Amino acid sequence: MDELMLDGNAVAGLLQEVFAVEMTTAVGTCASCGADGPVGAAHVFRGAGIVLRCPHCNNVLAKIVKSDSRAWIDLTGIRILEVTL
Amino acid sequence: MAGTALPGRLTWQLAELVGAVVETPQVKTLVFDVPGWPGHRAGQHVDVRLTAEDGYQAERSYSIASRSDSTRVALTVQRLEDGEVSPYLTEELRPGDKIELRGPIGGYFVWEPSDGGPLVLVAGGSGIVPLMAMIRTRAAAGDDTETHLLYSARSQDDLIYRDELERLSGNGLEVVYTLTDSHPPGWTSYTRRVDREMLSEVAPIASEHPLFFSCGPTPFVEAVAEALVGLGHETRAIKTERFGPTGR
């Protein structure tokens, strides 16, 4: 257990800023262990950038770095992302 | 599940403080007028951004306390001793002042009456705020979904919304407190940290498939989630909003 850890909804604003849709209800499948769940339930860590980790296996689901004008998003830890339109 | 109902990219906008309510010595509710506010769902939050004259910026998230059909945005803010944003919001900001905020944000930690129940809300300290928005929304809709609020605070003086919770109790809403540091003479409710036994006494059993929302400092929420899983509740039915180590 980590005191610093947050839930996916802690970065809901950032995700919506980047993706232009609400992302915390999107369901992701972990590319490492295959578990799925809403992004809102992912474990969030704030380092130099934001890291989302699988709540089951701790694999990195996504990394986000944001400057004022650009954002870099690594989603390779999410095999599939299902978004409700 | 309900669609997102949140159009497009979030943008920062100016909100004007129009009123304030002192809830406890450390906690104040700030009421903002936000032009063009599209409405919100109970459990959602806003991001607040403050900029100093030299460009220094601080950003924080605050849960919306007001019910979903209100046109104004109420934020209940706890003043943290060594905080950077909360002392400004609770002590410096005056009616007429403006702040930048964006929202409403979040689609995961939300509840509306059509989601049904039984509903179990577990609050640690200022974690009560988004759960209060849910309770207020439920009351305004005249909804009678079976709802249990378990609210943990250090002392009776730290309880926020106490009078209102008393008024709203009944009609399917049960409010249970636990005071962990001190309690008044004659106190008959719990006096310890939330644990598995307490949750088993407050929450319906797993076969009734309750929906759980737990909010508060990260260690609190962790302990609650673990205890609920230990009682046989499904992980997917437990939604958490961790505030981090010190809360907000």
Add this chain to the structure above:
Amino acid sequence: MAFISRGFRGRRATDVDPTRVPPGQYVTADFPVLSAGPTPHTSVELWDFSIVGELQEPRSWNWEEFRALPSEEITRDIHCVTKWSKLDTVWQGVSVDTLLAGIETSAGYVTQYSDGGYTTNLPLEDITGGKAWVVFAYGGQPLEPEHGGPARMLVPRHYFWKSAKWVRGLRLRSTDEPGFWETNGYHNYGDPWQEQRYQGD
């Protein structure tokens, strides 16, 4: 420019020698804890530190051996890419020059690797010649896990993401290997005085 909040200052220090503050940074008295993952809790009984990769023979020290190496007190300013700087931080640690002493290598690059999988890269010449340490104490106290203990890297001339917490070794390489953040938008070199925060800066 964003809306200026009347009367907002934040908690940063303002009576600071500006020549010590890189562009875009603000000085803090706190020590913010940032992490890319859960805090590892490696016991010193199980800890070791290794030099691997492009060298004749890999080297490794267990905790006792590591603590028996000559160490020194280092006072430096540190700068985080998230815009806070902390001045005159005091550490105790072993110079990377000590760890690499006598090693022959054709490597030009180093990757720091840590418990939990974090990596970060630098040219070899930027962690040698008195520019980097493996530190085990901060402010006179053993380094706490949340701050990178039992040991972390200290490379003060770069943004602090290039000083890996929970470090377990250095991999010497002939080619550069962008690390955890360098592959995700942060600058490959990260010099705070050139404000090299992001790729393309």
